[in-house]
Amino acid sequence: MMKNKQLLLKILLLVSTCLNAQQYFGGHPLGQNWQIISSPAVRVIYPNGMNPQAERIARIINYMDQNNRRSIGNKKRQIDIVLQTQTTIPNGYVGLAPFRSEFYGTPPQSNLSLGSLGWLDVLSIHEYRHVLQNINAKNGIVNFFYYLGGESYWAVVNNMVLPNWYYEGDAVITETALSDSGRGRSPYFTLQQRALIAENIDYSYLKNRNGSYKDMLPNHYPLGYMMLTYLRNHYGNDVIADILKESTAYDGLIYPFSKAIKRHTDLKGTKDLYKKSWEEFKEKTQTQLENTALIATTPLLKKSPKTITTYSYPILLNNNTVIARKKSYNTTDELVKISNGKETKITSIGINNDDFLSYNQNLLAWTESTRNPRRGAQNYSDIVLYDLKTNQKKRLTKHTRYFSPSISPDGTKIAIINISSLEEFNLCILNTKTGQIEKTFENPRNNFLSRTAWTTDGKNIITIIKENGKLCLVKINIENGETTELTPWTSHTIETPFVTQNKVYFNASYLGIDNIYSTDLQGSKKINKETSVKVGAFQPSIYKDQLMFTEFSSKGFLISSQKLIPKNSFISYQEPNRMEQFNTVANQTEGGNILTKIDSTTTYNTKNYHGLFKGLKFHTWGIIPSSSVSSINLRAVNMLNDVAVNFSSGINHNENNAIFYNGNIVISRFYPEITFSANKTNRQTIFEDNVSNSLNLLDFDETNLGLKIGIPLTWYKGNYITNFEPYVEGNQFILNNSKTVFNQKSFTAYNAGLSFSTYKRTALQNIGPRMGFAMDMSKRADFLNTDNGNQFNINTTLYLPGVSKNHNLRIRGAYQKEKLSNTYQFSDYYIYPRGYSAPLNDEFKSISFNYDLPLAYPDFGFAGLIYFKRIRANLFYDYGIGKLTSNNIKEEYKTQTYNSTGTEVLFDNVYFNVLPISAGIRYSHLLKENLLGNNSSGFQFILATNLSF
Incomplete structure (x- = not known):
């Protein structure tokens, strides 16, 4: 009878939860030692040993809090940030319900999207802007709903009025304006938009806003950056602060954000803003192309793919054969061979967060993700090898944090970037047979390292170093560790070195469009431009005089090639990276690069952070009005997200206005997850009366005290995600009924069971997994009286591929047994054949x-x-x-x-x-x-x- 209430609650909370990054409840390894830095604007909870990084985060955020509010508002509220370092997946978010933030500290290997900024610096600026957005949105009706239902309602109403492109576009503008880099200065960031312009494709605002399963569209980050840049450039840098304040106060109940834009500009609203900003961006992009001398390229495949496809790291084996990674809207990652225009699949590539691929001596190397089965916030990046001769694939390392594996010319060694859980960056050499580290190179300033490549003689390794917001391509001698800088230090992006006998080729953003460049291996630092394409060229590979690379279009990253033309036309470029053609007013008015202004001597109070209920706070008290069930829900979680408390109480109007109470405490810090629960509610069941030989409707009150112990486990293996949770639960039932029906007024029952699933991951268009199996099995019974309550249930589902890639066959089998003659019956959640109401059955x-x-x-x-x-x-x-x-x-x-x-x-x-x-x-x-x-x-x-x- 409470389904309506539960569905309403799910819908209300959907907005607030779907916009946050993945949160791992109970995700930290047991025994992790935590510390906390307390400062006026932020508390940083971090693993012991990460004090310098935590202090840096606190300094940047406090500087922004004091100096960079003019375009957002003056409201203040301290934020708690948990710095995660056990995960290898780069991310960060600010969430409501509870109001907190998490930084996933391991940086991405690719420099393309974030540019030369330090990872934690980017997170600090970008995510704190989200903090300021949320606290300054707490106005008028938003504030009313906050007091009505807590942070969940705050999140719901915020996200109903503020488009997701506002949040991310404004944050990207901030990270760009307050640094010398940022995504706003990276041509890679506007890749999709420029591809559409190059092919004269225009989509509506609604399509850009909501996305597509079939067409390539920019996500809400570049969409918001484009629209808000136009708004600031034409109507003043600070106009968005007034729009934020008025729209979240719901000054105009219907389309308040659009109406606020209309009041403060001569625009007709959001759609008009999109139209004008798109036209201006098109004009600037077309002007840039008109001033660029393009070099023709030849596509590897004559026909464009029917669905959006990404090829990456094409490797020329000979004049006719290319090997590359591939994924698309209807297929997950795989390794393919393209020979004479025909494509064949070699093998699948498992779950991963980086598309790097290396080849030498018939060996291919890449990384795949695995994780601690019990702790979601502890995951790994392991090396996988594939032998083209034997068609054998093996996982070379286990539970490691290795990135960008590059195979040596003789095939006996692998160069990798090793990033420790304390954010220590090292270039290492592994043995190809054993996976053991043979050599580690010194990195005394602990500079961030990315990507690797060997020189053809096997005596040097090429990598990219990041220091103080600058990037440099360097050569490291493997015998003595001597370092040679191959390019000038730059705030432009540098990515993916490929080495020939005398040169290193790489893609970079020097002249405003990502292209392939080269320099010599002697360290002259002279840069040649090798390609000149409309949108972007990446990941070079060379065989004889043929240069192959991926080129971006409206159909994705496709493979193109051109002849290498020997030349010495060295380029010059601007530093720092200004991207003048897409410059913003914000870059001059928000305050400029703050990273050079941070006082490194500022210190804050630091102490140990421990305790099971430390930081526990009630964040939601969601009042749910309903014609059937009205309730209030109290929810709390601790700061480390491993203890949760939930309580609800209400009136069931369908059951004579019966009052119900539900509560539980879930503790997931220890290896088993422990749940204490208590509830009192009205029940109604149909049972067979053995005395009158009739079916009777029975109303009664039920009090249930429970203890559940489960072990939720998750594995990543290849392309499959497997979940397994065995559990056992004990419940003390206390029953009260005006009739003398129950044999016992109180009884103790157990619930033992398990859930298991293994699914092949899906691509965007796949409706369901093409392979998989799921099973839920439970046995619930009175410990002493098998006639009082006894239910057995099993559900299984088999997933199989359909005729087409996006088709799916599901075969579901289920079984349940519970006698109607049992006076007490457990709740029935069985899924009966469609078209029939739930029938009476034993x-x-x-x-x-x-x-x-x-x-x-x-x-x-x-x-x-x-x-x-x-x-x-x-x-x-x-x-x-x-x-x-x-x-x-x-x-x-x-x-x-x-x-x-x-x-x-x-x-x-x-x-x-x-x-x-x-x-x-x-x-x-x-x-x-x-x-x-x-x-x-x-x-x-x-x-x-x-x-x-």
């Missing part, structure tokens, strides 16, 4: 066949209310057998079959430009009528929450 078994397929990608919406991204269908057939064992039941009712077929049509829509909800209709046709009368065939409205997965 035992039920069923099988279901589902075939999912996409029908269309409309990319159509209106008024910012609804946007249609995909229409898909599910063809199903359900078969079930229900049994009643009582002697009081007529023989023809004892065994009933339930047989139906039908179609579900689902619309994967986005509502209000924020809420992704799948809803549609189901038509069920009964192949056999149920004699008990529980038939509900015909049309039915369905949400994704009540699909039979």
Whole structure:
């Protein structure tokens, strides 16, 4: 009877949760020693040994808090930041409910998107801007909803009024304006937009806002950067502060953000802002292209792919054969061979966060991700080798933090970047056979290192060093460690070195478009430009006089080539990187590069941080009004996200206004996850009365005290994600009923079970996993009286590939047994054949066949209310057998079959430009009528929450 309340709560919280990065509950290894720095603007909780980095974060944020608020507002609130260093996945977020932030400290290996800024510096500037956005959005109605429901409501209302492109575009402007680098100065950041302009493709604001399953679109980062840059340049740098304040106060209930833009500018609203900013950006891009002498390239494949595809790191084996990585909107990562225009798959590439690939001596090397099964915030980057001669693949290392593996010319060694959990960066050499480290090079200033490549004689390793916001390509002698700088230090991006006998080729952003450049290996630091393309050229590879690389287009990263033309036309470029053609007012008015102004002598109070309930705070007290169930929900979590407290109380209007109470404490710091729960609620069940030989409806009050111990485990292996959780739960039930029905007023029950799933990861267009298996099994029973409550349940689902890449076959089998003669019955969550209401039964078994397929990608919406991204269908057939064992039941009712077929049509829509909800209709046709009368065939409205997965 509480499903409506639960669904409403899920929808209300969806906005606040879907915008945050992944949060790992109980993700830290047990025994991790934490410390905390307290300062006026921020508290930084960090692992012992990371004090310099934590102090740097605190200094940058306090400087911004005091000096860089003019375009955002003056409201203040201290933020808690947890610095994660056990993860190898770079990320960061600011979340509401609870109001906190996490920095995932391991930097990305690629320099393309972030440029030359230090990783923690970027996070500090960018994420603290999100902090200021959120606290300054707490106005008017937003403030009212905060007091009504806490931080979850704060998040919901914020995100309903402020578009996601505002959050990220404004933060990118800030990181660019307050540094000499930042994404706003990287041509890679605007890659998608410039590709569309180069091919004369224009998409509507609604399509850009909501995305597409079929077409390549810039995400909300460059979209917001473009729109807000136009706004600042034409209407003053600080206009966005007034728009933020008025829109979040809901000054104009319908489209408040758009109306605030209209009040402060001569624009008609958000769509007009998009149109004008897009036209201006197009004009600047076209002018840039008109002033660029292009060099023609030849595509490797004559036909463009039908779906958006990314090829990376093409390797020329000979004149006719190329090996490369590939992924697309309908396929996950794989290794492919392209020979004479024909493409064949070599092998799959597992879960990873970097697309680096190296080749030598018939060996290919890349990295794949694994993780601590129990601790999601501790994961690894291991090296995988593939032998083209034997077609054998092996994982060379386990539980390591290695990146950018490059195979030596003789195939016996691998150069890697090793990043420790204390953010120590080292260049190392591994043995190809054993995976053991043979040599580690000194890095006395602990500069960030990225990418590796060997010289052809095997005597030197090329890598990229980052120091003080600058990048440099260097050569390191493997015998004596002597370092030779090959390029000048630059704030432009440098990426992916490829070495020939006399030169090193790499892609860089020197002249405003990413292209392939070269320099000699002697250290002259003279730079030659090798390619000149419209949008961007990356990842060079050379065979004889052929230069091959990936080139970006509206269809993704495709493989192109051109002849190497010997020349010595050395380029000159501007430092620092200004990107004048796309410059912003913010760059002159926000305060300039603050990273040179930070006082490195400032210190803050530091102390140990420990305690199970340390930092526990109630963040949500969500009042949920409803015609059926009204409730208040209290939610709390501690700062390390391994203890949660939840409490709810309300009135069930469907049960004579019965009052219910639910509460639990979940502790996930230890290896098992422990849950203490208590609830009191009204129940209603149907049971078979053995005295009157009739079916009776029973209302009673139930108090339940529970203790659950489970071990949630997750593995990454290759392309599969496997989850396994065994659990055991004990419950003390106290029952109260005006009639003398129950044999016992109190009894103790157990619930033992396990859940298991293993899925092949999916690509964007895949409706479901093409391979996988899931099982949930549980046994619930009274310890002493098997007739009082006894339920066994098992559900299994097998996932198989369909005819097409985006088709999916699901076969679901289930079994449940619980006698109607049991006076007390556990809640029934069984999924019965579609078209039938839940039938009376002592035992039920069923099988279901589902075939999912996409029908269309409309990319159509209106008024910012609804946007249609995909229409898909599910063809199903359900078969079930229900049994009643009582002697009081007529023989023809004892065994009933339930047989139906039908179609579900689902619309994967986005509502209000924020809420992704799948809803549609189901038509069920009964192949056999149920004699008990529980038939509900015909049309039915369905949400994704009540699909039979």
